[in-house]
Amino acid sequence: MTRAIHEALSARAVLRRYYTVSLVYALAGGFLAGVYPLFLKARGLGQLEINSVLQWRMAGTLALLAAPCDFALRPSRAGLEPP
Secondary structure (H helix, E strand, O other), rough: OHHHHHHHHHHHHHHHHHHHHHHHHHHHHHHHHHHHHHHHOOOOOOOOHHHHHHHHHHHHHHHHHHHHHHHHHHHHHOOOOOO
């Protein structure tokens, strides 16, 4: 009985840790999006230059995420079931 309780607590702890890390990772992007323009402004960049840096960052993120998403969705588009 104690082994089953230990395993349940262990799984619960793993899930809690997973959700905590996911939340921190999700909030990090929002934090950087708010702070990074202030950093660039302090470095002497104008508003157009700051916006250009942010747009290039978004374009790079989109370019790097498009290929893995396409690769992951290709089997479902072909009508194949996941393994």
